[in-house]
Amino acid sequence: MACMEKLAMFTRSVLVLALVLPLGAAVAHAQDRDVSTFGGDAYVRLGETVDDVSTFGGTAHVDGEVLGDVSVFGGDVLLGPTAIVHGSVDAAGGRIEMKPGARIAGGTSTAEPPAIPEAHRDHGHEHGGGEPAALVRGLVGSALLFLFALLLTGVVPERMSAMHVAIIREPARSAGAGLLGYVSATIVLVALMITIIGIPLALALAVLVPVATYVGLAAAATVIGAALPAERLRGRPMLQILAGVGVLFVVAPVPVIGSIALAIVACVGLGALLRTRFRPQPPAELASQAGEGPYRETAAI
Numbered sequence: 001m002a003c004m005e006k007l008a009m010f011t012r013s014v015l016v017l018a019l020v021l022p023l024g025a026a027v028a029h030a031q032d033r034d035v036s037t038f039g040g041d042a043y044v045r046l047g048e049t050v051d052d053v054s055t056f057g058g059t060a061h062v063d064g065e066v067l068g069d070v071s072v073f074g075g076d077v078l079l080g081p082t083a084i085v086h087g088s089v090d091a092a093g094g095r096i097e098m099k100p101g102a103r104i105a106g107g108t109s110t111a112e113p114p115a116i117p118e119a120h121r122d123h124g125h126e127h128g129g130g131e132p133a134a135l136v137r138g139l140v141g142s143a144l145l146f147l148f149a150l151l152l153t154g155v156v157p158e159r160m161s162a163m164h165v166a167i168i169r170e171p172a173r174s175a176g177a178g179l180l181g182y183v184s185a186t187i188v189l190v191a192l193m194i195t196i197i198g199i200p201l202a203l204a205l206a207v208l209v210p211v212a213t214y215v216g217l218a219a220a221a222t223v224i225g226a227a228l229p230a231e232r233l234r235g236r237p238m239l240q241i242l243a244g245v246g247v248l249f250v251v252a253p254v255p256v257i258g259s260i261a262l263a264i265v266a267c268v269g270l271g272a273l274l275r276t277r278f279r280p281q282p283p284a285e286l287a288s289q290a291g292e293g294p295y296r297e298t299a300a301i
Helices: 002-020 132-156 157-169 171-193 198-228 235-251 257-276
Strands: 035-037 042-044 051-057 058-062 070-073 076-080 091-092 096-098
Touching: 035 042, 042 051, 051 058, 058 070, 076 091, 132 157, 132 198, 132 235, 157 171, 157 198, 157 257, 171 198, 171 257, 198 235, 198 257, 235 257
Parallel strands: 035 051, 042 058, 051 070, 058 076, 070 091, 076 096
Antiparallel strands: none
């Protein structure tokens, strides 16, 4: 039973991080709000009360009160002495560390969390001490996205080109299809988790969605790089990918705007993947359109 509870907890954590974060739900209010970040640290400072905390590739620093859950993927959870979490604390690929006095009403996805080592006890949350680590994680994430896009371009160039066509010629429809895909995946995941027999399928879908997201981001990054007004990028797919990933890396840390931009890019990329069904040729209605722009060469049919 304990194993199934941990499996369900992990599934919920992956669901939140794989679907909510790519949509960039970075809505901030003074009280009773959610805190969500993508590639950066999340903070709940002393005196703050928030609903839920979720971050992908960042560390959650909690010194205030969380009415719901704390979910982290690819980072740590640091609970200060005044931290109060009424829900559960999940850390996939990271550690849960808490100082004496911190309270967790729900469970955790790992063993009993150890105390923060003495060397980290004076680490200043209020002075942005996590920024260097966030920068390193951002660089690593961008490097991985670049290598992934380069691999896809070399192994399945026709399928990537078909996605480029969908992104270039009908970006709005692609974004709509991507948003619908995320919403549908969320509904299906919730439905699967209702029964024990559906949990393995939910886990498989929770893994498939992030993979599909990164395939879409790889295609979108290539188009962004090719659209830049730089003559030296023309006809050089590797430089186009590098430039596009660089744009995403620069935009991502910008408060609110960065999250919205990443959400749009993720939706457009996933929508292009869904509309082309990852086939070598784009749909007929897209192939018949002319398409113009400095990025036209990336969508050559």
